[in-house]
Amino acid sequence: MDTVSQAPSKFSRTLCLIAVLLTGISVLYLGWVACRLQIDYSDSYETFLNARSFANLTDENYTFKRPLLISLLFSPVFTAEKFLPGLDPVTTCHLISVGLFGFLLGVLYRLFRLDLSRTESLCSVFLFSLCPVLIHMAPFTKEDIPGTLFIATAFYFYRRGKSKKALKNFLFAGLFIAISLDTRRTMIPMVFTFLGLYEILTLTLTKDFILKALALGLLPIGLFFLFPTIIFPMIGHAPVLGAAGKLVEEMLLSYKFFKIAYEPPITNYFFLMKTVSVPFLICALIGFAVSAYRRLPGTLFNALWFAVFFFFFTYVLSHKEARYLLVGMPPVYIFVMRGLKEIHNFFKVGIKNPIFSRVVQGLVFLLFLGIPVHRAFAEHAKFLDPVYGSYFPKEVSRYASSLAKDNHLITWCGPMYAINPKDYFFDRSDNFFYIYHFYFHVMRFYTQRKVWGLEGVEITPRAPGQKEILLGPQLGRFRRNGDVMVVNPEPMTYETRNMVQNRMPMIVQRVRTALFGPVPEDDLGGRLFESQEWPDAKIRIQKTANGFQVAGENIPDGRYELYLEVDQISYPLEFARLEVKEGRFEALRPEVKDEIPVRTLFLFYYDSVREFSV
Numbered sequence: 001m002d003t004v005s006q007a008p009s010k011f012s013r014t015l016c017l018i019a020v021l022l023t024g025i026s027v028l029y030l031g032w033v034a035c036r037l038q039i040d041y042s043d044s045y046e047t048f049l050n051a052r053s054f055a056n057l058t059d060e061n062y063t064f065k066r067p068l069l070i071s072l073l074f075s076p077v078f079t080a081e082k083f084l085p086g087l088d089p090v091t092t093c094h095l096i097s098v099g100l101f102g103f104l105l106g107v108l109y110r111l112f113r114l115d116l117s118r119t120e121s122l123c124s125v126f127l128f129s130l131c132p133v134l135i136h137m138a139p140f141t142k143e144d145i146p147g148t149l150f151i152a153t154a155f156y157f158y159r160r161g162k163s164k165k166a167l168k169n170f171l172f173a174g175l176f177i178a179i180s181l182d183t184r185r186t187m188i189p190m191v192f193t194f195l196g197l198y199e200i201l202t203l204t205l206t207k208d209f210i211l212k213a214l215a216l217g218l219l220p221i222g223l224f225f226l227f228p229t230i231i232f233p234m235i236g237h238a239p240v241l242g243a244a245g246k247l248v249e250e251m252l253l254s255y256k257f258f259k260i261a262y263e264p265p266i267t268n269y270f271f272l273m274k275t276v277s278v279p280f281l282i283c284a285l286i287g288f289a290v291s292a293y294r295r296l297p298g299t300l301f302n303a304l305w306f307a308v309f310f311f312f313f314t315y316v317l318s319h320k321e322a323r324y325l326l327v328g329m330p331p332v333y334i335f336v337m338r339g340l341k342e343i344h345n346f347f348k349v350g351i352k353n354p355i356f357s358r359v360v361q362g363l364v365f366l367l368f369l370g371i372p373v374h375r376a377f378a379e380h381a382k383f384l385d386p387v388y389g390s391y392f393p394k395e396v397s398r399y400a401s402s403l404a405k406d407n408h409l410i411t412w413c414g415p416m417y418a419i420n421p422k423d424y425f426f427d428r429s430d431n432f433f434y435i436y437h438f439y440f441h442v443m444r445f446y447t448q449r450k451v452w453g454l455e456g457v458e459i460t461p462r463a464p465g466q467k468e469i470l471l472g473p474q475l476g477r478f479r480r481n482g483d484v485m486v487v488n489p490e491p492m493t494y495e496t497r498n499m500v501q502n503r504m505p506m507i508v509q510r511v512r513t514a515l516f517g518p519v520p521e522d523d524l525g526g527r528l529f530e531s532q533e534w535p536d537a538k539i540r541i542q543k544t545a546n547g548f549q550v551a552g553e554n555i556p557d558g559r560y561e562l563y564l565e566v567d568q569i570s571y572p573l574e575f576a577r578l579e580v581k582e583g584r585f586e587a588l589r590p591e592v593k594d595e596i597p598v599r600t601l602f603l604f605y606y607d608s609v610r611e612f613s614v
Contacts, residue, residue, distance in 0.1 A: 115298030283339030302331030
């Protein structure tokens with residue numbers, strides 16, 4: 001049997017209509033969200049940068065941390081961007097993501113039909129669509145929903161191949177396994193462990209076993225390495241013969257890069273309760289017990305699917321996020337549906353009075369469905385928070401780019417800047433669920449130019465009434481007149497566990513240098529320096545009994561860093577930080593007793609200072 005069939009009653013047809021209608025409304029609403037959504041997760045912008053690199057056939061902004069196929073999936077958007085200047089690639093990618101969410105629901109319906117009736121399958125898809133993690137991730141360009149879509153498609157063809165003994169179904173399954181693995185690489189051990197266990201437990205060592213093993217094992221592995229063999233040479237990242245080795249090297253680097261402090265297994269159990277909801281978990285346990293006792297279709301397959309994936313995410317992977325669990329969630333909702341059906345039948349048969357029976361059934365279903373429906377509605381409503389329509393990253397990036405003319409550098413100083421809605425709490429252990437970090441690679445995407453991240457920068461807090469932020473140490477050695485500094489003055493990267501409500505605004509400021517050259521000696525002693533930019537300004541340096549002194553007059557009021565360019569030293573020396581008032585300053589270094597052979601000097605300061613708040 002390919003599907004489980006059952007003659008639909010009027011009540012079943014009504015249920016189908018309601019399930020399809022509500023699921024369709026959810027997809028359309030999330031499509032509207034995608035159209036107004038102006039932010040994304042920090043690593044989503046790495047996916048965008050990779051996608052643009054593929055479209056432009058360059059590896060200039062390629063990062064090994066993102067799987068190839070998720071970026072390749074969005075690369076046509078950035079190809080179209082070159083011919084359609086008005087196209088917003090971020091909005092387009094968000095709409096594609098919602099489309100993938102809709103396709104996932106459709107594929108799950110086909111997969112569920114292998115074990116459930118038409119009504120039960122539609123209702124199971126609807127129940128799955130109530131999952132708050134699924135709803136939240138739908139418009140974002142993360143790997144979780146595409147990975148779930150591709151592995152569900154692979155498992156659909158695999159089940160069809162098992163029932164029909166058709167090799168072409170196994171070939172399709174192998175193709176989608178390869179695609180899913182290069183969409184979410186952490187699934188590699190899970191998929192092959194699951195398939196191996198299921199094959200052993202179902203004892204299907206038939207004459208076509210070798211062909212099936214090749215289709216489900218060798219084909220996915222071969223395609224997994226074929227993708228970089230095609231893509232890497234196209235973008236100039238690695239030669240054809242070195243592409244597979246490069247991929248392995250980058251996967252090992254990625255593992256080291258993402259090796260975060262171990263999080264206890266209990267974390268995923270809490271995530272499971274919040275992802276599925278406690279009422280649905282109770283239904284799933286009832287549904288699994290009934291399915292196992294009655295040996296209903298697909299019980300072993302679905303139970304093993306969830307168990308293997310949940311085990312790996314819980315006990316093997318060190319870092320845990322609720323969204324990771326999505327790829328193992330679809331089979332849970334088959335058991336949820338069977339549990340709800342069993343509860344319905346129990347009260348229908350157990351209570352003889354039909355009116356009282358309907359009242360009790362309604363109350364029970366309200367009890368089990370109330371919390372998931374309420375949480376789903378609340379998750380949809382969260383997208384109405386103004387932060388999701390904020391152009392903050394784009395505004396900061398474009399203003400910085402407008403200041404940095406020609407080949408001047410744009411440099412990010414400080415940690416990642418957290419962007420979050422007012423209600424940002426999903427679970428204390430999930431540090432990134434509602435947190436969208438803004439960082440220099442996001443600016444790279446919006447400016448389409450190099451933006452550098454500067455580590456170890458000393459950020460001096462602004463005093464009341466001051467606009468610019470002083471940075472250091474020795475920043476004047478490396479930054480030129482006209483370079484732009486984008487500053488996050490916060491002391492740390494905020495996440496769910498340490499979020500503060502009121503954060504300082506980001507600052508964009510441009511570097512300015514006023515160069516002073518020597519002029520002929522006068523009778524006042526020391527050496528005199530003047531500037532073409534400020535004709536009336538003068539700076540005098542001289543050795544005194546108290547040390548080496550630098551004094552200025554007719555300097556515009558403000559805060560400066562004074563640098564000396566000295567003979568036989570290739571880089572400028574920071575001499576002092578100055579506060580110029582009424583056009584004058586004086587800086588003394590008592591520890592310097594000898595004359596300094598100053599060639600030129602310059603004042604380092606900032607202008608075009610602008611604040612940006614979410």
